[in-house]
Amino acid sequence: MCVNAQAAAPTTDPDPHRAGGAVPGAIGRVLSVVRKLIDYGKQLAGTVQLRAAAPGFALFARPFGTADLAIILARITNGLRRAAALEARLCRRAARGQDLTPAPIRLPATPGPRPARQVALPDSQPEPQRADPAEDPRLARLPTEEEIAAEVRRRPVGAVIADICHDLGIMPGHLDRAFWDELSHAIIMYGGSLAGFLGNLQKRMFAFGSGDLSDRAEPGWPAAPPRLPALATGPP
Secondary structure, three states: OOOOHHHHOOOOOOOOOOOOOOOOHHHHHHHHHHHHHHHHHHHHHHHHHHHOOOOOHHHHOHHHOOOOHHHHHHHHHHHHHHHHHHHHHHHHHHHOOOOOOOOOOOOOOOOOOOOOOOOOOOOOOOOOOOOOOOOOHHHHOOOOHHHHHHHHHHOOHHHHHHHHHHHOOOOHHHOOHHHHHHHHHHHHHOOOOHHHHHHHHHHHHHHHOOOOOOOOOOOOOOOOOOOOOOOOOOOO
């Protein structure tokens, strides 16, 4: 199966609302992160296709949890679609003059008694049918473009950024420290879970055959995009 990663290019202009007024400060910083993720994802799609036939591709591909090129490209495409949808959402909010506000800090819940386990009856929840049984089930489980757009509209911004990182197979060692710090801050401040993202990444790698996240990044990963100029946040 051939997956066209170029189809996921963002549909918004690089700076669609900048001419119409200043971009609120927090949105400007998060937009910078999202646009760098888009650049990174585009480079990554090309790098993966070049490395697919090279020795050691399985090691290179382990952050994706699979060495199947079609699956990897589909996940990268989904990540780019999420990023484009999030960029559009942030630009619409900026056009209304509404800045982002940090998500409230959620304290751990106090442990309580475990609820009684419920066993579903066999006919209580019919299993969804795949549209094409001949299709690779791993591809069939990936969200559609419409599902991605709906998720991006309703989920916290930080959670969407964590999902993009997961789709792109990003590990801390793949990015320079400055970009990683920007990503971490955006995820934590705006409703995402950095610990949850790293935990899911470790589970994916462990299932693929390695749960060690201490290795250095594999040579050949695309470099993080350069830091964009600061967006205007108001009159001087």
